[in-house]
Amino acid sequence: MDTLTLLFYTFSFVLVYAAFRVITAKSAVTAALHLVLAFANAACVWMLLEAEFLAISLVLVYVGAVMVLFLFVVMMLDINIDSIRQGFWKHFPVAGVLGAVIAIEMAFVLTRGFDMPTAKAFAPEVAKIANSKALGIELYTNYLLPVQIAATILLVGIIAAIALTHRGRKDSRSQNASQQVKVKKADRLRVLKMDPVIEQPSAPAESATNPTQGGQA
Structure with missing residues (x-):
């Protein structure tokens, strides 16, 4: 057994163990950490298979972004796993x-x-270029329509998720763009004609103390 075969079986064994622990762990944080371990070992297996682009994408996207965000959400929400596990064997x-x-x-x-x-016929031609370049050529030439359909489905899913979870706040202030476009000058400014008001001079206020009485204290 050579070194590559030994590494392949090692990473595969750890990957299977981590995936098993993801579905059997009682704590959500423990399951998420084992999922990170599974992604890391899957990236190592892809590196052994000379799929460097997929391995780096898995580490950067899933391990570096998605799982870190998932860990923060799990730790902040404090999810009760016992209530989620109810009825597990019923639907098993x-x-x-x-x-x-x-x-x-x-x-x-x-x-x-x-x-x-x-695939066997085009294997020598594909082996001459980098796998990331070959993947890009395949995605944006032969599989351009499926990529566009998948992107449209993901966009619809994102918009649906935002629409379902959006809750309007009562104390928020927003402007209606359609009403602003329909605004006319008369709605914003109104000139009123008013008669001038002439104020009458007020009588001087009497002094609080009388100077004649001030000396008779």
Whole structure:
């Protein structure tokens, strides 16, 4: 057994263990940390398979951004795992059947995909360029339409999430752009004609103390 094979089995074993701990850990923080470990080992496996772009993307996007944000959310919300785990065994048979079906479908697709003659025919040409460049060429030439459809679906999901979670505050002040466009000059400024008011001079106020009486103290 050479070094690459030993590293592959080591990273794969740690990856499977971390993925198992993600679904069996009682604490949400522990599950999130094991998920970070699983992502890191998956990136190592991709590095061994000479897929550097995917490995770096996994570390930067998932480990560096998504999981850190998820950890902050979990620790700030203090989620009660016991209430979430209620009814786990009740829905376990249905979940097990669906998981088995998904695993069989993925295995069928992957095994058929690896045996494609076109992939073997273009393997020497693809090996001459970097994998990140080859991935970009494939995504934006042969798979441009699926990429655009996926981006549109993600955009719709983001807008739907914002619309569902948005709650208008009563104390917030906002302006209606449509009403501002329809504003006319007469609505903003109104000139009033008023008669001038002439104020009458007021009588001088009497002194509080009489000077004649001031000397008779």
